[in-house]
Amino acid sequence: MNALGLFGAFGTLFAAGYGLLALLVRRSLQLSLAEQIAFSWLFGTGAVSLLLWVFGFFANGLLLQGLVSVVCISLGMVGWKLKTPSQIRRKPRWFEVVLTAVITIEIAIVFYLSFVHTLGWDGLLNWEIKARYAFANGGVLPAAYFSDSGRAFSHPEYPLAIPFTELWLYLWLGESNQFCAKTIFPTFYLAGTFLLAAFAVRLSRRTWLGLLMAALLFFVPQITVEAGCASAGYADFPLSVFYLAAAGCLYCVVEQGNDVFFRLYAACLALLPWVKRDGLILWIVAAACGVLVILRARKPPLSSLAFLPGIVIICAWRLYLNATHALQAADFLPFNPETFRTHLNRALPLLSALVAEFYSLPTWSLFWFTVAVAFLYSLPRMRDPGVVALVVALIAPIVLYLSLYLFSSWPNYLDHVGLSISRLLMQVVPVGFLLIVLAVSRRPEKHPQQVEMPNRATCAMARSERTAVVELA
Amino acid sequence: MTSRWSYGRIAHLLLWCGLAVALVTVSIPKIYSGATEYPLRPGGALHTTDSYLKFATGTEGASKNLISMFESMPMSKPIVIFIHKGDAFSSGLGMTTAYLASPHPVRLCEIDGTHPDNELSLINPDKVVAVVFCRLTRPAWLPPGKVFGSGLEIVSIREKR
Numbered sequence: 301m302n303a304l305g306l307f308g309a310f311g312t313l314f315a316a317g318y319g320l321l322a323l324l325v326r327r328s329l330q331l332s333l334a335e336q337i338a339f340s341w342l343f344g345t346g347a348v349s350l351l352l353w354v355f356g357f358f359a360n361g362l363l364l365q366g367l368v369s370v371v372c373i374s375l376g377m378v379g380w381k382l383k384t385p386s387q388i389r390r391k392p393r394w395f396e397v398v399l400t401a402v403i404t405i406e407i408a409i410v411f412y413l414s415f416v417h418t419l420g421w422d423g424l425l426n427w428e429i430k431a432r433y434a435f436a437n438g439g440v441l442p443a444a445y446f447s448d449s450g451r452a453f454s455h456p457e458y459p460l461a462i463p464f465t466e467l468w469l470y471l472w473l474g475e476s477n478q479f480c481a482k483t484i485f486p487t488f489y490l491a492g493t494f495l496l497a498a499f500a501v502r503l504s505r506r507t508w509l510g511l512l513m514a515a516l517l518f519f520v521p522q523i524t525v526e527a528g529c530a531s532a533g534y535a536d537f538p539l540s541v542f543y544l545a546a547a548g549c550l551y552c553v554v555e556q557g558n559d560v561f562f563r564l565y566a567a568c569l570a571l572l573p574w575v576k577r578d579g580l581i582l583w584i585v586a587a588a589c590g591v592l593v594i595l596r597a598r599k600p601p602l603s604s605l606a607f608l609p610g611i612v613i614i615c616a617w618r619l620y621l622n623a624t625h626a627l628q629a630a631d632f633l634p635f636n637p638e639t640f641r642t643h644l645n646r647a648l649p650l651l652s653a654l655v656a657e658f659y660s661l662p663t664w665s666l667f668w669f670t671v672a673v674a675f676l677y678s679l680p681r682m683r684d685p686g687v688v689a690l691v692v693a694l695i696a697p698i699v700l701y702l703s704l705y706l707f708s709s710w711p712n713y714l715d716h717v718g719l720s721i722s723r724l725l726m727q728v729v730p731v732g733f734l735l736i737v738l739a740v741s742r743r744p745e746k747h748p749q750q751v752e753m754p755n756r757a758t759c760a761m762a763r764s765e766r767t768a769v770v771e772l773a
Numbered sequence: 774m775t776s777r778w779s780y781g782r783i784a785h786l787l788l789w790c791g792l793a794v795a796l797v798t799v800s801i802p803k804i805y806s807g808a809t810e811y812p813l814r815p816g817g818a819l820h821t822t823d824s825y826l827k828f829a830t831g832t833e834g835a836s837k838n839l840i841s842m843f844e845s846m847p848m849s850k851p852i853v854i855f856i857h858k859g860d861a862f863s864s865g866l867g868m869t870t871a872y873l874a875s876p877h878p879v880r881l882c883e884i885d886g887t888h889p890d891n892e893l894s895l896i897n898p899d900k901v902v903a904v905v906f907c908r909l910t911r912p913a914w915l916p917p918g919k920v921f922g923s924g925l926e927i928v929s930i931r932e933k934r
Binding site: 409412413415416417418419421423424425428429432433436437442444448449450451453454475476477478479480512516518519520521524525526661662665666667669670673739740742 | 785788789792793795796797799800801803804806807808811812813814816817818819820821822824825851854865868869871872875876878879880881
């Protein structure tokens with residue numbers, strides 16, 4: 301019964317996501333199967349959680365589930381009609397087969413780990429708690445929950461993408477189930493791996509490099525086994541996947557000025573603040589990168605409409621929290637110049653805490669050292685707006701997160717840093733891998749003939765709109 | 774040929790191969806120990822809270838019993854949960870209990886010592902449905918409640934007839 305329920309929940313999630321992807325792509329871009337799966341998952345979770353929240357204002361119980369299911373199935377049918385063209389497959393080389401096998405094993409291990417471990421502390425008491433309470437109340441979070449001081453520890457003000465995806469599983473299962481809820485997190489890992497591989501291939505124009513990067517993601521202990529890892533039920537890894545999607549699409553926009561990637565970027569950007577409160581910072585950074593790209597690529601002013609969905613989500617959620625008198629987190633002091641001035645003495649200890657975190661081999665292995673080398677490689681290419689956007693997308697969130705601790709209200713702010721910095725840094729890890737790809741591939745601009753590789757997944761293929769092969773198909 | 778295998782290219786290749794191998798080599802022991810730390814256990818609907826409660830109190834499958842106990846209580850009044858300030862186990866236990874007590878309203882009271890006599894004396898017993906002690910000692914004047922392993926006791930406050 302549980303398997304059937306999970307099948308229904310995942311099927312509708314993917315159907316909704318695929319439909320949205322097809323609407324955004326409109327047959328004008330070839331996407332690999334991995335990209336289609338990954339984007340379908342991201343858009344599916346985003347759309348279903350938003351629909352549950354919006355429809356929850358006027359429906360609950362079976363009606364709510366039915367309404368959302370109808371929309372999901374309709375989107376799935378639209379997707380089927382508008383079928384996104386797939387890339388033409390070529391015969392893989394032996395090392396690509398080996399790397400694919402390694403990635404498959406890694407994904408299986410992450411699924412295994414998610415079943416072995418319980419939900420992490422925040423996974424249960426910040427995220428799953430909302431799904432459980434909403435399920436017990438017919439699919440709608442009780443208004444009293446937001447102002448319940450006894451449950452303020454569960455951060456009622458946090459957005460609902462993750463808890464309402466769990467809620468969707470519960471509605472299909474017919475019970476709240478902490479074990480089954482965990483299935484969504486390795487699926488985010490799968491989506492992240494697929495997207496990293498796909499973007500790395502597009503950036504480097506080398507399939508093996510994309511596969512290698514996806515395989516190496518597993519070897520960052522913070523993502524695999526550390527507290528707050530991808531399988532722990534926290535929102536940080538899913539947020540990192542949305543951020544990777546936004547940053548990767550933006551890079552592809554710069555490369556080829558393709559509008560499809562810009563639409564995909566806009567969709568992923570909009571969902572960032574819906575996944576986690578920190579997503580607002582990532583939204584600001586990704587939007588700033590978007591503005592940079594719009595200006596450099598001389599895109600029409602209408603392109604700035606890409607920021608509208610995100611702004612609508614941010615404002616709607618804020619209004620909702622105000623209307624429900626939601627309790628605000630007490631982790632930070634008021635953000636004003638006075639607090640900033642009086643707490644500026646924290647800057648150096650914070651910086652040394654960050655450096656210590658980068659050096660923590662059990663948590664990060666050599667990842668940050670590798671990123672530092674990649675950053676040095678990127679310095680001579682800073683005239684390329686795509687590289688600038690990636691570097692900003694990697695560094696700006698780290699700087700902003702560190703600055704936030706200046707406003708920490710914890711008695712010992714370094715405890716606050718120690719507890720959360722690794723999870724915050726995890727949000728930019730996949731983007732760090734993209735920077736590594738750029739450095740490793742060190743694309744030879746002097747030898748354009750080496751770049752011409754037909755039948756490969758590259759940003760260049762996107763430019764061609766409908767290629768002859770697709771027309772033929 | 775020269776441009777394809779220049780010194781720079783070889784150095785570039787060696788650098789990145791070295792970094793990749795080092796990354797994997799440093800990570801493997803940590804990931805191996807993390808992956809083999811716990812055996813695969815059968816999962817239930819209350820898989821995580823059961824594990825937390827077992828860790829904190831030593832009692833197996835306590836979540837279901839806690840839920841049924843809270844369900845048997847009238848919904849109109851809140852449950853007061855006492856936790857010990859500075860004791861992570863106590864606050865963890867308190868929050869897990871608050872999680873399971875839904876849809877009852879709850880009040881988490883953090884106290885400094887281990888005897889919440891003073892705080893309890895300020896509470897009007899007609900206005901609460903139960904009092905929960907998380908790694909705290911129940912005052913002697915309060916009737917004993919249901920004990921879950923070591924550290925969790927729930928005293929149901931009966932309504933006066």
